[in-house]
Amino acid sequence: MEEDIDTRKINNSFLRDHSYATEADIISTVEFNHTGELLATGDKGGRVVIFQREQESKNQVHRRGEYNVYSTFQSHEPEFDYLKSLEIEEKINKIRWLPQQNAAYFLLSTNDKTVKLWKVSERDKRPEGYNLKDEEGRLRDPATITTLRVPVLRPMDLMVEATPRRVFANAHTYHINSISVNSDYETYMSADDLRINLWNFEITNQSFNIVDIKPANMEELTEVITAAEFHPHHCNTFVYSSSKGTIRLCDMRASALCDRHTKFFEEPEDPSNRSFFSEIISSISDVKFSHSGRYIMTRDYLTVKVWDLNMENRPIETYQVHDYLRSKLCSLYENDCIFDKFECVWNGSDSVIMTGSYNNFFRMFDRNTKRDVTLEASRENSKPRAILKPRKVCVGGKRRKDEISVDSLDFSKKILHTAWHPSENIIAVAATNNLYIFQDKVN
Amino acid sequence: MFSRGLKRKCADHEEDVEGALAGLRTVPYSLQRQSLLDMSLVKLQLCHMLVEPNLCRSVLIANTVRQIQEEMTQDGTWHAAVPQGTGRAPLDRLVSTEILCRAVREQEGVHPDPNLGDHEQGLLSDLCPAPLAQVPRSPQSSIWVDGPQESRGSFQKSLDQIFETLETRSPGCMEELFSDVDSPYYDLDTVLTGMMGGAKPGPCDVLEGLAPAIPPAGSSCKSDLGELEHVVEILVET
Numbered sequence: 001m002e003e004d005i006d007t008r009k010i011n012n013s014f015l016r017d018h019s020y021a022t023e024a025d026i027i028s029t030v031e032f033n034h035t036g037e038l039l040a041t042g043d044k045g046g047r048v049v050i051f052q053r054e055q056e057s058k059n060q061v062h063r064r065g066e067y068n069v070y071s072t073f074q075s076h077e078p079e080f081d082y083l084k085s086l087e088i089e090e091k092i093n094k095i096r097w098l099p100q101q102n103a104a105y106f107l108l109s110t111n112d113k114t115v116k117l118w119k120v121s122e123r124d125k126r127p128e129g130y131n132l133k134d135e136e137g138r139l140r141d142p143a144t145i146t147t148l149r150v151p152v153l154r155p156m157d158l159m160v161e162a163t164p165r166r167v168f169a170n171a172h173t174y175h176i177n178s179i180s181v182n183s184d185y186e187t188y189m190s191a192d193d194l195r196i197n198l199w200n201f202e203i204t205n206q207s208f209n210i211v212d213i214k215p216a217n218m219e220e221l222t223e224v225i226t227a228a229e230f231h232p233h234h235c236n237t238f239v240y241s242s243s244k245g246t247i248r249l250c251d252m253r254a255s256a257l258c259d260r261h262t263k264f265f266e267e268p269e270d271p272s273n274r275s276f277f278s279e280i281i282s283s284i285s286d287v288k289f290s291h292s293g294r295y296i297m298t299r300d301y302l303t304v305k306v307w308d309l310n311m312e313n314r315p316i317e318t319y320q321v322h323d324y325l326r327s328k329l330c331s332l333y334e335n336d337c338i339f340d341k342f343e344c345v346w347n348g349s350d351s352v353i354m355t356g357s358y359n360n361f362f363r364m365f366d367r368n369t370k371r372d373v374t375l376e377a378s379r380e381n382s383k384p385r386a387i388l389k390p391r392k393v394c395v396g397g398k399r400r401k402d403e404i405s406v407d408s409l410d411f412s413k414k415i416l417h418t419a420w421h422p423s424e425n426i427i428a429v430a431a432t433n434n435l436y437i438f439q440d441k442v443n
Numbered sequence: 444m445f446s447r448g449l450k451r452k453c454a455d456h457e458e459d460v461e462g463a464l465a466g467l468r469t470v471p472y473s474l475q476r477q478s479l480l481d482m483s484l485v486k487l488q489l490c491h492m493l494v495e496p497n498l499c500r501s502v503l504i505a506n507t508v509r510q511i512q513e514e515m516t517q518d519g520t521w522h523a524a525v526p527q528g529t530g531r532a533p534l535d536r537l538v539s540t541e542i543l544c545r546a547v548r549e550q551e552g553v554h555p556d557p558n559l560g561d562h563e564q565g566l567l568s569d570l571c572p573a574p575l576a577q578v579p580r581s582p583q584s585s586i587w588v589d590g591p592q593e594s595r596g597s598f599q600k601s602l603d604q605i606f607e608t609l610e611t612r613s614p615g616c617m618e619e620l621f622s623d624v625d626s627p628y629y630d631l632d633t634v635l636t637g638m639m640g641g642a643k644p645g646p647c648d649v650l651e652g653l654a655p656a657i658p659p660a661g662s663s664c665k666s667d668l669g670e671l672e673h674v675v676e677i678l679v680e681t
Contacts, residue, residue, distance in 0.1 A: 086494055174498055193498040222506055224499045243499050276479055276510060280503045334482060339500045 027430035029417055033097040033105065036421040039067055039428055040107060041435055042092025046076035048109055048162070050120060051437075065426075067437055071120055073162035076111040088113050094179050096188070098201075106165070108188060112175040115190050117166035117201065125153040171197050171207045178228045184235040191228035191240060194221075198252075210258050211240060211250065226341075227287045237262075239289070239296055245282030247298060247307065265296070265307050267314045277329040277338065285341040290350040291422075297353055299344040302326060304355050304365065319365045319372065322357045324395045324406045337411050348423045356415030359404070360431045361391060377415060377429045377436040388438065473520060476511055483508045 024045025031040050039051040052070035079088040091111055098106040104121035129151045133139050174193035181188045189198050189210065196211035211228075215221050228240035236252045247265040250258035269278060281301040288297045295316075296307045302323060305315035321342075325332060332338040337358075344355040356362045357374070365372045374391045382388060394403040417430040425440040486504050490496040515521040 175495075221502060222509075224502050226499060243503055276476075276507055279506055279510070283499070283503060330479070333479075336500075339497070339503070 021433040025433040027417060027433060027435060028092050029095050030419040030428045030430045030435065031095045031097060031107075032419050032421055032428070033107075034099050034422060036423060036426065038070065038097070038105060039419065039437075040095045040097070041428075041430065042075065042095050042109055043433075044089075044091040046074055046078070046090030046092060046111065048073055048075045048092060048095065048107075048118070050105075050160075065439075071160040071162055073118070075109045075116060075118065076114065079113075093176055096179050096181050098181055099185060101185075108179050108181065110176050110179050110190065113169065113172050115168040115176070115179055115188075115199070116164050117168070118162050119165045120160065120162045122158060122160055124155060124158045126156045127151050128154045166201065166204050168199055168204050168207070171199075177226060178240075180228060180230045180238070182230045182235050183233055187235075189228060189230065189238065191225050193224040196225065196228055196238075196240060208256070210252065210256070212257065212259065226284050229287055229289055232289050232291060232293045234293065239287055241284035241287040241298055243283040244279065245284055245300060247284065247287060247296065249309070263309070263312050265312045265315075267305070273326075275329065277333060280333070280338055281329065286343040288344060288346060290346050291348065292350055295350065297344055297346060299342050299355055301338060301340075301342075304344050304353055306353070306367070317367060319353070319363075321355055321363050322361075322393070324393055325358075328406070332411075335411065337414075340414055340416065342414075342416050343418065345418055345420045347420045347425070354418055354420060354427065356418055356429075358411050358414050359409040360413045360415060361393075362415045362418060362429055375438075377431045377434070377438075378413075379434070387441065476515070480508065480511045480515075483511070 022045075024043060024047075026044045027041050028044055029042040032038070033040070037053050039053075041049050041051075043049075049069060050071045051067035053065045053067050056065050075092060076090040078090045080086070081088055089112055092109050093112065094108075094110050096108045098108070100106075104119050107118050107120065109116050109118060128135065129149050131140075131145060131148055131151075132142075168190070172190065172192045172195070174195070176190050176192050178191040179188060180191075186202075187198055187200050189196055190207075191197075191211075194212065194214040195209055197207040198210045199207045211225070213223065213225060222244075224243045226241050226243055228238060231237035231239075237249065238252070239247055239249045241247045245266070248261035249263035249265070251262045252258060254260070254262065269282075284298045284300050286299040289295070290297065294309060296309065298305050298307065298315075299321075302325060303321055304319045306317040307315045329338060342356050344353060346353055351368055352364055352366050354362060354364045360376050360378045361374050362377060363372060363374055374393070375388050376382065376391045389402075392400075392403045393409070394400065394405050399405050413432060415429055415431055419428040421427070427438050429436045429438065483504050487501065487508065490501045490504070512521065
């Protein structure tokens with residue numbers, strides 16, 4: 001894997017310039033569609049930007065399938081809840097693509113409270129020669145119409161339109177952290193801190209509550225839902241993770257309200273690592289089924305774990321993402337970094353996993369060879385189309401050249417969101433307001 | 444746990460590193476725990492002032508506080524940790540916070556916590572609405588067991604309020620928070636105001652402007668807000 005990654009090239013990057021960056025430009029989610037042809041990002045300003053992969057051209061070998069902006073639209077606007085006297089941020093928390101069924105693309109985007117279904121479609125022809133209106137669309141005086149003609153479609157410049165098709169609102173009291181499209185392609189779920197709802201794509205005024213962990217008395221609240229996802233093949237199965245580091249697998253066939261789980265994944269605590277921060281760092285920030293559906297991957301503050309669906313008592317693999325932070329937990333608690341929500345992704349064949357860290361570093365773990373690599377997404381340290389060099393963080397002792405010491409890591413530069421192309425070795429990494437796309441070296 | 448993470452930033456200053464570490468070794472576990480408790484309470488208090496705090500974060504901090512409280516109850520230090528009376532709060536607690544978090548502050552220079560802005564805004568927006576509604580106090584729950592009756596009661600109340608307001612929000616929550624003269628938060632505040640203002644006879648002056656029922660008017664509100672802002676600034680910077 002290491003050699004593979006060593007030779008990755010920066011293919012395309014640098015969406016927006018640093019100097020013009022504002023809070024609204026910070027990327028809050030990244031997601032490839034099911035073919036990998038499109039890549040969507042959402043930002044804190046409520047915008048969705050979709051990139052499309054260029055067709056490969058034979059005379060420009062080095063420009064193998066770059067991603068260019070395809071469509072940009074404002075998905076969510078800031079709102080105000082007058083009943084609760086509450087501002088609702090426009091920040092896009094998650095984007096999920098629906099499998100493509102016709103020429104148009106569909107995606108779900110969500111902020112804290114409202115999920116929207118968007119249709120993204122192309123138009124390269126326009127109708128001409130209407131009888132009752134002229135070319136500018138003005139109605140013609142019927143008295144001037146002396147002949148009838150047949151309207152025709154004429155080619156025009158390609159236009160990409162995004163139109164909101166459904167708005168699923170008013171079903172979440174707390175902040176939505178996950179949305180997941182079911183493999184039946186007719187339903188999806190949305191999860192907030194305490195509840196999970198099941199929706200039909202066609203019905204916006206009603207959803208079914210399938211999980212509710214809100215205690216009758218909120219003073220007794222000690223656990224929240226942090227992420228949820230449907231099984232990729234079994235439409236009755238889903239998992240959700242909690243702030244106590246556990247994962248529950250539920251079967252919707254068992255009952256309408258899945259308040260009793262079918263499986264409960266939990267690793268016994270290692271007493272030697274016990275501290276006041278144990279619970280905080282074990283809180284799961286992301287959960288993802290493997291493409292095969294056999295495994296689930298969870299990310300907590302310091303590690304990524306892979307669980308076999310058939311073994312609940314411990315993960316089959318545990319990877320240290322940045323174990324050198326273990327000695328800094330007090331500081332990270334004080335500056336609130338310990339509550340950062342890092343996500344994790346699988347590659348197309350489930351053999352490599354990727355997740356983010358601080359200092360614009362991200363990590364890859366090869367599950368077969370057990371090798372891992374730290375890479376950096378930054379403009380300062382790498383040029384477009386250059387090969388990425390592995391980075392190393394030095395822990396104590398002498399710092400070698402090219403190594404960075406733990407104390408000089410920049411905790412404001414964090415990579416929380418990444419995506420992996422469904423079938424190729426192309427990855428998208430969101431670093432604050434920049435999107436980086438890396439791919440295997442050509443040849 | 445604590446004793447490992449506290450290296451100074453610059454590796455060149457060997458003596459400083461040694462000094463800091465030596466200093467740390469002398470900080471007893473109970474003090475470290477106490478300063479973590481203080482830090483957590485301040486965080487919770489600030490969450491509490493936001494209209495819609497990050498629930499996951501609030502729950503995790505609240506659990507940390509519960510855990511410390513449980514442990515302190517077990518080794519019998521809980522009553523000692525909750526100071527009696529009002530004026531004399533243990534200064535060494537603040538000193539230990541200072542030692543514990545020095546590494547962070549050095550990394551960040553003098554920049555205050557980036558979250559401070561939000562918190563302050565939340566605080567001020569909570570302060571500004573004039574009618575301060577009375578929030579019915581929740582009945583005392585039974586999770587807090589040992590310790591002297593009086594201090595236990597007040598501490599318990601404050602925590603209850605925090606847990607309670609994870610759900611319910613009201614512009615009156617500020618008044619709620621500061622109305623308990625003998626709560627441990629209040630002691631922390633008192634110490635801090637004492638440190639910055641010199642002779643302050645009673646614990647109430649700074650926050651008097653917040654007294655319920657009487658909406659603070661124009662100029663006095665402004666100065667009080669300024670002072671309060673300062674207090675919060677100090678709280679967060681420590």
